[in-house]
Amino acid sequence: MTLLVRTAAELAALERSGRRAVVMTMGALHEGHATLVRTARESVGPGGQVVVTVFVNPLQFGAGEDLDRYPRTLDADVELAGQAGADAVFAPSVDEVYPGGEPQVRITAGPMGERLEGASRPGHFDGMLTVVAKLLHLTAPDLALFGQKDAQQLALIRRMARDLNFPVEIVGVPTVREADGLALSSRNRYLSPADRTTALALSRALFAARDRLTAEHALHARAAATHASSGRALALSRIGEARAAADAYAVEAAGPSPAVVRAAAQSVLDEAAKAQPPLALDYLALVDPATFDEARDGFAGEAVLAVAARVGTTRLIDNIPLNFGAPA
Ligand SMILES: Nc1ncnc2c1ncn2[C@@H]1O[C@H](COP(=O)(O)OP(=O)(O)OP(=O)(O)O)[C@@H](O)[C@H]1O
Ligand SMILES: CC(C)(CO)[C@@H](O)C(=O)[O-]
Ligand code: BAL
Incomplete structure (x- = not known):
């Protein structure tokens, strides 16, 4: 009782x-x-x-x-x-x-x-x-x-x-989350069926970013495993192309780019802005979860991709944790 x-x-x-x-x-x-x-x-x-x-x-x-x-x-x-x-x-x-x-x-x-x-x-x-x-x-x-x-x-x-x-x-x-991805929220009660369809873009955008990050991790892991870019860098440096060699090393050394991951989410939100009713984006930000400072290029470790948007008269928020890999 x-x-x-x-x-x-x-x-x-x-x-x-x-x-x-x-x-x-x-x-x-x-x-x-x-x-x-x-x-x-x-x-x-x-x-x-x-x-x-x-x-x-x-x-x-x-x-x-x-x-x-x-x-x-x-x-x-x-x-x-x-x-x-x-x-x-x-x-x-x-x-x-x-x-x-x-x-x-x-x-x-x-x-x-x-x-x-x-x-x-x-x-x-x-x-x-x-x-x-x-x-x-x-x-x-x-x-x-x-x-x-x-x-x-x-x-x-x-x-x-x-x-x-x-x-x-x-x-x-x-x-x-609901089975279709929408984060449960008391404010979901305000959504009409059409609002709710548009609102699904929030979680879809976050999942698109997560998938992009997974793909980026796989790319970098493959590059490291095959030493493809370091081999190319070595060859380039032997023939004296120092700048090209430095670029090739940088590609291998850098982790997944926050900008690329964020862009994957942004494109889903841009599409939803043309839906009926439209999604009005408030912010999309990739941040350090302890400080909420922006995660810029070169960021490593745990981040949070956070989004807030209005659909009709309802303001919704959502976020997803993203791991950019071990800090250097
Ligand atoms: N989908 C969810 N999953 C896990 N925790 C949740 C979820 N929704 C709300 N909570 C948590 O429940 C607690 C109470 O939140 P609150 O009563 O504001 O609910 P809410 O659904 O977030 O409401 P609102 O729609 O007003 O933001 C908070 O700690 C909040 O983070
Ligand atoms: C933590 C809280 C109960 C304070 O009013 C509220 O912000 C909420 O429900 O998340
Ligand atoms: N769910 C967080 C409390 C608020 O929106 O006021």
């Missing part, structure tokens, strides 16, 4: 058992959320405790965004959270979370919070981190789980926990 808790006092009175994991959500729960809850349950075991929070945080919505129309489905959320293994759902009111009205003192996300999502949604990450900090204090978990679908949010929460010494383990959970 899943307990529904509405106040901070009730939550504080909740008896603890074993390790406590928290999954924070804005409700309208779907299979992505259920996966976070199941992962939380597996992490703490049957003797541990899983708390799901459901709170649509006004502080992280900008003027003109969808705060008022955001879906609110608490009964179904309690049901789904319970089936996935939650012991309690904490669903406070706005007054309960912000008893003194809008908080004067807030968490500031810093430069990482001003890029990509932060540039499109000014103040969003300050509002998000402020409520996450409050919910961490209120729920006092041993671990907190967040989806990689919101990759920049996850990176900022990790950074906040580290920079401000929050005594909690932050766990990232891979993105759950």
Whole structure:
């Protein structure tokens, strides 16, 4: 039986058992959320405790965004959270979370919070981190789980926990997708069937980039295995073509190019911009997942290709991890 808790006092009175994991959500729960809850349950075991929070945080919505129309489905959320293994759902009111009205003192996300999502949604990450900090204090978990679908949010929460010494383990959970690739999101409920068809271009673009990267890795591996370009470089250098030799060496030494991989995604998005309804691209960026700095040519290691776009009145985000190979 899943307990529904509405106040901070009730939550504080909740008896603890074993390790406590928290999954924070804005409700309208779907299979992505259920996966976070199941992962939380597996992490703490049957003797541990899983708390799901459901709170649509006004502080992280900008003027003109969808705060008022955001879906609110608490009964179904309690049901789904319970089936996935939650012991309690904490669903406070706005007054309960912000008893003194809008908080004067807030968490500031810093430069990482001003890029990509932060540039499109000014103040969003300050509002998000402020409520996450409050919910961490209120729920006092041993671990907190967040989806990689919101990759920049996850990176900022990790950074906040580290920079401000929050005594909690932050766990990232891979993105759950529909069979056709669309990342699950509460905002998918806004999509008409035609919107949804266009929206599939987000994941298609990310998969095209992943496939391009796989092909690039194979090309470079083949070149290295056959020493084709070094052999050619040697031959060229013997006949005195020093510049051509240097170029040939460079081709073999360089890893896959971020620009080439990014372009594979861009061409899918360009096509979708001509669809009906059209996809309006906000950003497509290849970034370092820890800092959200742009991954330029020569980048090695783990990257994230992140995309945000509007289809009709719905704004969607998605991303995919891409490994550019071991850093030199
Ligand atoms: N498809 C998904 N796979 C894995 N985790 C997800 C997925 N969708 C959401 N989450 C995670 O669930 C948590 C709560 O997210 P939230 O309630 O905002 O859901 P959402 O579907 O992302 O909603 P929205 O459409 O408003 O962005 C976050 O940590 C988020 O990253
Ligand atoms: C982490 C969060 C619950 C804070 O409101 C929200 O940003 C979300 O659902 O991803
Ligand atoms: N899913 C991230 C929270 C937001 O869009 O406001």
